[in-house]
Amino acid sequence: MHKLLTFQNEGLLRHALTHRSYVNENPGEMHNERLEFLGDALLTFLSGEYLYRQHPEMGEDEMTRRRSALVDERQLAKFATEAGIDFRMRLGKGAIQDGGFQNPNLLSSTFEAIVAAYYLDCDRDIEKIRPLIEQFFDSVPEGIVVARSSVDSKNRLQEVVQATINSSPPKYLTEKAGGMAHKPEFISKVLVGDKVYGEGKGSSKKDAEKRAAEDALAKLKKRGLI
Known part of the structure; x- marks a missing residue:
């Protein structure tokens, strides 16, 4: 199992994997949208700091474009699949029938929620999650980041x-x-x-x-x- 899915508090992991569509069919559960919000903020910071450190010669505009490329929906969905999050998502029957396990929006949102939950599970210590998240950033070929950043609308x-x-x-x-x-x-x-x-x-x-x-x-x- 990927380290991003290894939690001391299993309830946090379950919460992060739970989509609103599942909650609609299972009252009493909690959906992951608040965690998604926190995860988005964490990834924005971590990717920005990562680029700032990796590219001391790079200007603000280029770093902004590259940050967008590192944490866009398509890339986060890929990270989610690589981490094995896809078929662990708790989705409603309708979402599953509509191909939810391969839906980039659901995958990227759940990845954000997982990052937030992992951060909380690590006692809100960002230094404990930084090396793991940067492994994902390191896995993206430079050429792909440059190509995507150049066309960010x-x-x-x-x-x-x-x-x-x-x-x-x-x-x-x-x-x-x-x-x-x-x-x-x-x-x-x-x-x-x-x-x-x-x-x-x-x-x-x-x-x-x-x-x-x-x-x-x-x-x-x-x-x-x-």
Whole structure:
């Protein structure tokens, strides 16, 4: 069993593996969304610190793009599969029937929750989880990180906006717009100042915001601004 699934407190592991769709069918259980929130924050910090240490010559913009590539939905889903989290997820029957064990959104979200739970299981000592998490970062080929970072739509939009329109970065207004518990839909609007520049839908907040950024970039290109 992967070390990321070895806990002193088995209840924490069970909590981290439990998706909302499972809770809907098994009242009394707790879903992992709060842990997902904490795990996202931990991974953002750890990946940023990792890049800061590994690349002392790298500028802020490039580190931001690479950080996004290291912790995007696709990459975290891959980490989850490598750790053996996929078929350990506690999903509702509908989510399983819809291919939930291979769903990148569910895999990445559960990986975030597991990281948070592992951190709590280690008495909130980030130094105890850092070496393990960095093993995942080390496993991503440099070429893949560079390729993904170069096409990150949110970072690209921010660069364009701050260079040509407004010194402040774009803001995203994202909310759940429906869907099933195991298959949600989010809608996002990206604003520059008070004006909406693009909209997008996705199965996660990150995906919806990415689509909104892509929509804004396409409109700016059509207007000849990029």
